[in-house]
Amino acid sequence: MEERDIDDLPKNEANYTSLTPLWFLKRAALVHPNRRSVVHASVQYTWQQTYRRCCRLASALSNHSVGFGSTVVVIAPNTPAMYEAHFGVPMSGAVLNAVNIRLNASTIGFLLEHSSSAVIMVDQEFFKLAEEALKILKDKIKTNFKPPLLVYEKFLESGDPEFVWKPPQDEWHSIALGYTSGTTSSPKGVVLHHRGAYLAATSNVVVWGIPEGVVYLWTLPMFHCNGWCFAWTLAAICGTNICLRQVTAKGVYSAIANQGATHFCAAPVVLNTIVNAPPEDTILLLPRLVHVMTAGAAPPPSVLFKMSQNGFRVTHTYGLSETYSLSTICAWKPEWDLLPPETQAKLNARQGVPPHLNT
Structure with missing residues (x-):
C-alpha cells in the first residue's frame, strides 16, 4: 500500500478559501452595524x-x-x-x-x-x-x-x-x-x-499596534498605494474613517479635537506643516496621545522632535508601490524612552528593519 503524507490533503470548500480584504467590510457591517464608518464634513455613514x-x-x-x-x-x-x-x-x-x-x-x-x-x-x-x-x-x-x-x-x-x-x-x-x-x-x-492586500491590511494592525475601533484621519491620499492598504485595514478593525478633502494643519487639529482622531499617516512634508502651523490653527495641548505613521523621504530629526514635543507619537516606516504598504519600520525600543528627546528623534529618523523576515 502506497504511503501517503498526512499533510497531503486536497483543498476543498470546507478547509480553504481565498484571502480577500473584502471580507473585512462584510464582517464590520455584521459586528458593528451602527458604528460610524465614514465621516466627511456633515456626512456620516455607519x-x-x-x-x-x-x-x-x-x-x-x-x-x-x-x-x-x-x-x-x-x-x-x-x-x-x-x-x-x-x-x-x-x-x-x-x-x-x-x-x-x-x-x-x-x-x-x-x-x-x-x-x-x-x-x-x-x-x-x-x-x-x-x-x-x-x-x-x-x-x-x-x-x-x-x-x-x-x-x-x-x-x-x-x-x-x-x-x-x-x-x-x-x-x-x-x-x-x-x-x-x-x-x-x-x-x-x-x-x-x-491575498497581498489582505495580508498587508492585517500587517498594518500588527506593526502599528492599532486597537479595534480606532478613529483614523485620512491625511494620506488613498491614491497612494491604496492609502498604504489602510483603506482595508480600517474595515478589518471596524474603525472610523475621517475623510479630509484638503489636508491642512487646522483640519488635522480640528479632527483630533472634534472627531476624536487618534491615528493618521502622512508624508514628512505634512508633519512639517503641522509643527510649523500658526498658533490659531493648532491645539496647545492634545486631548490624547495621537499616533502618526510617516513614510517616504526620511523625516528630519528636527521634525520628529517637534512632533514629539507637540504630543504626537511618530512611527517611521518606508514602503514601495510594489510591496503594498510597509517595507521597513524603525521599530521603537523601550529603552529609548529613557533617552533625551533629541536623541530619540535622531534614532527614530533612521531607516528601519523589515516588519517581516521571510528569508
Whole structure:
C-alpha cells in the first residue's frame, strides 16, 4: 500500500478559501452595524450603510457589464466615494485604479489608455482635469467616443443593496492597479492581488499596534498605494474613517479635537506643516496621545522632535508601490524612552528593519 503524507490533503470548500480584504467590510457591517464608518464634513455613514452602498456600487457596475477583467479608474481626493470604491469595485470583480490627482492631464491620459479603463469615476473638483485627459486620449487613439455621464449617487441608486457579490476564486486575482510617479519616464503599473492586500491590511494592525475601533484621519491620499492598504485595514478593525478633502494643519487639529482622531499617516512634508502651523490653527495641548505613521523621504530629526514635543507619537516606516504598504519600520525600543528627546528623534529618523523576515 502506497504511503501517503498526512499533510497531503486536497483543498476543498470546507478547509480553504481565498484571502480577500473584502471580507473585512462584510464582517464590520455584521459586528458593528451602527458604528460610524465614514465621516466627511456633515456626512456620516455607519458600517451597515457603507456595506450596502458598496453592494450598490458593485451591483450598478455589474449592470453596466463591468466585472472580472475590467478596470475602474477613480480620480478623487479622500471622500466617501473613494473609500467605497476600494470595496465596491473589487466586489464587482473589477480592478480599482485610484489615480494620483496631482498628475497632469497628459499623464492621466496615458494611464487611462494603459489600464484599458472601462469606467471613470471623477470627483467634481477634478472634472476638468478628466475631460482634458480624455481629449488627449481621444486624439491619441483617434476615436470619437463620448462616454455617458452619471451622477455617483444616482448611479448607486440603480444598484441593489442586497447584491450577492462573490469573492475571488483565486486569491492571486487582481484587486487594485497603481502607478509609479513616472518622474524619469512613463509611469509603471503595479498590480496588487487580493491575498497581498489582505495580508498587508492585517500587517498594518500588527506593526502599528492599532486597537479595534480606532478613529483614523485620512491625511494620506488613498491614491497612494491604496492609502498604504489602510483603506482595508480600517474595515478589518471596524474603525472610523475621517475623510479630509484638503489636508491642512487646522483640519488635522480640528479632527483630533472634534472627531476624536487618534491615528493618521502622512508624508514628512505634512508633519512639517503641522509643527510649523500658526498658533490659531493648532491645539496647545492634545486631548490624547495621537499616533502618526510617516513614510517616504526620511523625516528630519528636527521634525520628529517637534512632533514629539507637540504630543504626537511618530512611527517611521518606508514602503514601495510594489510591496503594498510597509517595507521597513524603525521599530521603537523601550529603552529609548529613557533617552533625551533629541536623541530619540535622531534614532527614530533612521531607516528601519523589515516588519517581516521571510528569508
